[in-house]
Amino acid sequence: MNFDQEIQKRRTFAIISHPDAGKTTLTEKLLLFGGAIQTAGAVKSNKIKKSATSDFMDIERQRGISVATSVMTFEYKNLYINILDTPGHKDFVEDTYRTLTAVDSVILVVDSVKGVEEQTEKLMNVCRMRNTPVIIFINKLDREGMRRFELMDDLERKLEIKVRPLTWPIGMGKEFKGVYNLHEKNIYLFKAGKTTIEDERLLINDVHDAVLDDKIGSDADRLREEVELVEGVYDPFDINDYLSGSVAPVFFGSALNNFGVRELLETFVAIAPPPKDRETDQRLVKPEEERFSGFIFKIHANLDPRHRDRIAFLRVCSGRFERDKYFHHVRLNKDLRFNNPYNFMARSKNIIDEAFPGDVVGLYDRSNFKIGDTLTEGESFVFRGIPNFSPEIFKELVNTDPMKSKQLDKGIEQLTDEGVAQLFIHSDGRRKIVGTVGELQFDVIQYRLEHEYGASCRFQQMNYAKACWITSEKPAKLEEFMRAKSRHIYYDKDDNPVFFAESQWLLNSAIENFPEVEFHFTSEFKTDASNFNKGREAI
Numbered sequence: 001m002n003f004d005q006e007i008q009k010r011r012t013f014a015i016i017s018h019p020d021a022g023k024t025t026l027t028e029k030l031l032l033f034g035g036a037i038q039t040a041g042a043v044k045s046n047k048i049k050k051s052a053t054s055d056f057m058d059i060e061r062q063r064g065i066s067v068a069t070s071v072m073t074f075e076y077k078n079l080y081i082n083i084l085d086t087p088g089h090k091d092f093v094e095d096t097y098r099t100l101t102a103v104d105s106v107i108l109v110v111d112s113v114k115g116v117e118e119q120t121e122k123l124m125n126v127c128r129m130r131n132t133p134v135i136i137f138i139n140k141l142d143r144e145g146m147r148r149f150e151l152m153d154d155l156e157r158k159l160e161i162k163v164r165p166l167t168w169p170i171g172m173g174k175e176f177k178g179v180y181n182l183h184e185k186n187i188y189l190f191k192a193g194k195t196t197i198e199d200e201r202l203l204i205n206d207v208h209d210a211v212l213d214d215k216i217g218s219d220a221d222r223l224r225e226e227v228e229l230v231e232g233v234y235d236p237f238d239i240n241d242y243l244s245g246s247v248a249p250v251f252f253g254s255a256l257n258n259f260g261v262r263e264l265l266e267t268f269v270a271i272a273p274p275p276k277d278r279e280t281d282q283r284l285v286k287p288e289e290e291r292f293s294g295f296i297f298k299i300h301a302n303l304d305p306r307h308r309d310r311i312a313f314l315r316v317c318s319g320r321f322e323r324d325k326y327f328h329h330v331r332l333n334k335d336l337r338f339n340n341p342y343n344f345m346a347r348s349k350n351i352i353d354e355a356f357p358g359d360v361v362g363l364y365d366r367s368n369f370k371i372g373d374t375l376t377e378g379e380s381f382v383f384r385g386i387p388n389f390s391p392e393i394f395k396e397l398v399n400t401d402p403m404k405s406k407q408l409d410k411g412i413e414q415l416t417d418e419g420v421a422q423l424f425i426h427s428d429g430r431r432k433i434v435g436t437v438g439e440l441q442f443d444v445i446q447y448r449l450e451h452e453y454g455a456s457c458r459f460q461q462m463n464y465a466k467a468c469w470i471t472s473e474k475p476a477k478l479e480e481f482m483r484a485k486s487r488h489i490y491y492d493k494d495d496n497p498v499f500f501a502e503s504q505w506l507l508n509s510a511i512e513n514f515p516e517v518e519f520h521f522t523s524e525f526k527t528d529a530s531n532f533n534k535g536r537e538a539i
């Protein structure tokens with residue numbers, strides 16, 4: 001197979017949802033339908049138990065399991081499909097944000113009973129930043145859920161995207177009979193508790209076929225009415241609208257009952273995009289370029305605390321990644337080679353000799369990498385679109401063992417390179433703030449600092465509600481602002497100034513009073529301003 005064909009075969013995507021909507025179940029079912037696993041139950045949930053009391057063992061278990069299931073690769077219909085796993089626990093949502101930077105498309109799972117939930121909205125905002133194509137799967141149709149036209153409105157309003165149903169459900173809950181495929185004009189009949197994946201397709205000419213009345217009785221007329229309404233309300237599906245991220249096709253089903261998953265998979269392989277061009281700070285990089293480039297989107301610490309090596313996950317963006325070949329680490333201006341790179345085919349680790357755009361490669365790393373680092377075949381550019389997001393919880397890091405200051409500094413630096421949390425240092429050089437999106441990270445940090453670095457610390461609550469990166473086209477104005485707010489100005493790891501506000505109200509007033517200062521809610525402020533403004537409210 002030639003190089004271009006290799007690229008065109010790749011489909012790299014993530015399944016995302018609010019916790020409990022059915023992401024893990026759907027992932028497993030896609031692997032089952034795709035032939036990558038033979039029995040349901042083979043993929044163990046990678047999430048920490050949802051009880052409020054997740055303990056350290058849970059955290060450790062999570063780390064262990066999620067390395068194994070970080071990327072699940074399988075071949076289906078001559079395509080090479082990479083599913084990038086995302087953590088199920090809400091405190092780890094920042095990991096999910098970052099994984100979204102490494103995919104070419106997304107399947108979003110929504111619970112039909114609950115509709116669009118908070119985390120779904122946040123994740124969708126991240127997809128929107130890069131116009132990632134999204135397919136929506138409405139799950140749990142075997143339960144009594146929201147009325148479906150209401151659900152469609154809920155999706156459009158809260159996710160700010162146009163939707164286009166490609167299947168339509170017949171009844172729901174106990175009365176759930178199946179789904180009508182609006183494109184192929186046939187029906188799959190539902191059988192609860194089905195564990196096999198055989199088709200139960202009812203071949204009909206269209207929704208007016210009399211066979212329907214025999215099979216689903218009085219629901220047939222209702223379906224006819226609803227289908228007419230759907231076809232009238234929604235524009236015909238245009239793949240280009242999906243690829244540009246402006247329309248999301250919608251599927252209905254029940255992942256637990258293997259229902260509606262096949263239509264989803266078949267449509268996914270028919271429409272999901274192969275690797276796309278990617279923006280860097282210098283130019284657009286095309287996957288088919290001869291020279292290799294890629295970036296690190298995730299770093300995983302070794303489970304064994306005696307070994308400091310970590311696994312860095314590299315997304316290949318262009319050219320051919322090769323084992324033992326020197327590549328250029330742009331930030332460190334240093335050439336590195338890797339003798340044991342591996343992939344995740346059939347969910348086991350295999351050492352590989354080469355990888356292509358769209359692939360994810362695991363690299364053993366001894367503290368060379370930070371999230372967002374770019375590797376190239378010589379050129380000095382940096383991939384854009386891998387920002388840090390504004391954290392939601394802020395605590396001051398207090399050293400409780402002054403004899404171990406060095407260990408603490410090193411530990412916190414390495415943990416924040418891994419993306420466990422973000423570190424902000426006050427201009428006085430002493431006060432340090434750790435910012436996260438979830439409380440659980442503070443436990444993880446404290447535990448790992450102690451066990452891996454021998455340092456001890458505690459966290460002191462801080463009354464900050466928002467943090468934003470600040471810039472201005474007029475350096476004097478920025479300086480004036482920073483002087484006025486000096487107590488609340490910290491620096492991130494790249495020495496960018498960050499303003500901490502005690503409330504949204506105080507932030508708004510700062511924005512009003514200093515119109516020439518720009519406030520950013522992700523660390524990547526050179527991107528298109530309209531995307532920021534969306535991020536502003538939401539992330």
Ligand code: G4P
Nearest residue numbers: 017018019020021022023024025088139140254255256257
């Ligand atoms: P998540 O990864 O998005 O957090 O969700 P997960 O797949 O773990 O599913 C959450 C719960 O919803 C699970 O039940 C799962 O069995 C159930 N579920 C998934 N799909 C469907 C569906 O189509 N219909 C119904 N009725 N339930 C569904 P659980 O009791 O939390 O866990 P478990 O003990 O079943 O693993």
